[in-house]
Amino acid sequence: MILIVAEKRSVAHAIAKFLGGRYKLEKIQGVAAYRFNYGGREAVALGLSGHLMDFDFTARQNVWTWIPPEELFASQPLIVYRPETMKYIRALRTLAARAHEVYLALDADVEGEAIAYEAALLVRLVNPRAKIYRVRFNAVTQREITNAFRNPTHINLRMVEKVFTRMQVDLTLGAVFTRFITLAVRHSLDRGQFLSYGPCQTPVLGIVVTRELQRRNFKPEKYYVVKALVEIGGHRIEMSADVRFKTRKEAEEAAATINRGVVKAAVYRPHHVNPPVPLETVELERRASRWLGINSKRTLDIAEELYRAGYISYPRTETTIYPPTLDLREVLQELASGHLGSYADELMRRGFRPTRGDSDDRAHLPIYPTRAATKGEVAKAFGKLAPQAWAIYDFVVRHFLATLSPPAVVEKQKIIVSFGKLEMEAEGQLVVDEGYWRIYPWERQSSKPLPRVSPGDPARAVKVDVVERETEPPPQMTESELLALMKKYGIGTDATMQDHIHTNVRRGYMKITKGKCIPTDLGIALATSLFQFAPQLIEPTVRAKIEKALNSIVTDGTPPARLIYEIKKEFEEYYKALKARKEEIKKALETALNSSRNSQRG
């Protein structure tokens, strides 16, 4: 018997379809498995649910008050089965016992490699003789899958080592600092409450708190601008000078010189606004937060459900290029019977060309709709979340249609009038062609046209004003902006970024209100303490530094043990720095905890 192990059920299903054509769905220990005939031999494809194993400390070490947190630096976490995946472990064992060959068809990334290794460990325990192969495919398509199985390879141990090293490092750092800050204030915490540190979650907090402190420390400064109502060829145009004057006096002196002038430039230039590129996870989350008012965690949860119900493709992806194997016309055909059917029809009639991003994770497709749905059926499936689920489904459909639509065309307009020393400007625009905005209203722009004038036309100021303004603090951090910054700094992955934000919410470090991230007193106190005494723990670049070191395991063959030793040594220094200031940190955190408690009561 041939056993095929995939990372998730949908891939196991696809493999059975592509290699066998006909298949039979079975339940092994409660887990779906697809039985089929592969070149005259019996084959079974089993889908897992991500990792089978994890790392943990010993039972004694897991009693937080029994050992000082720093003791964890000196010990090595043990590899253990994940209790949540026991049924997959049992199913794998059952099937592996009878297998002659095992094909590890996990995703083609480092996590997939590690999961493949975990599966191989289990196979070996029950079946020392089975031949074990690793197959790699860059997309779940007939061609890629068939090819992969024709060219089986072996597990890349360096990739496995990278992942296992990351697991140990993250657990150790997380546990040490989590316990330290929790134990420092344990008498001020509610039952079951704890404070946490993590190399992804904490830099996220740092980014949000830094912005909040910039806002609080911001000193607004007054400045003055000159505005004028200018008459050109019978048209009256609001114009302003692109100069900030420090004092009213300077501005008034400049304003006094404005009287008669001449058009220096008049530009009316067509400008294409391109439709968005195919949708990936983080962009879905950003746009849902900004335009639909749904936070990133909720968005991914709903997208997951829409995927499981067959309405959209796999929602965890970094790919922004439709592969040639995806039949876009077929998708349009399906959508033709849906709520935007006439637009889909129109695209098919007129022809279309998809936009194309620059990212391909070589494992998943962009997010696109897979079925035409009605509001009613989504409502039935989602209950209380129906309005949000429909909003996200509708968004995915519109985004998909937009990527096949023509650009919008806007005429950008600019008039510059020279009044001797000072120049006045006006900008406007005229929508020439709505293009993809017809089905993508969130990016729609309106016309604010300027009249047609020509360089050399005489101009006359009808009215001149000096307006007092104030410089403004940076805006509150939006969740959308935060996600973009996390991506820029390499904090988390497409599938986990929203988790790291949400962890900060769960810990009471920040709130998300109307798409804005607002740190609490507790969040500010924790971040400020870390910035003061161990900034290396909270800088936005922490994660990327660790990630880079981990990558050297794969690229240079750096021994994991050495890397773990070095990282621990470095973070032990930060730990000492924090411990030396324990009393100050304790006081800052307790003040914040008490103030939030009082404000809750009040």
Place this chain on the structure above:
DNA sequence: GCAAGGTC
């Protein structure tokens, strides 16, 4: 009870 990463 700690993390981050898969996945449901």
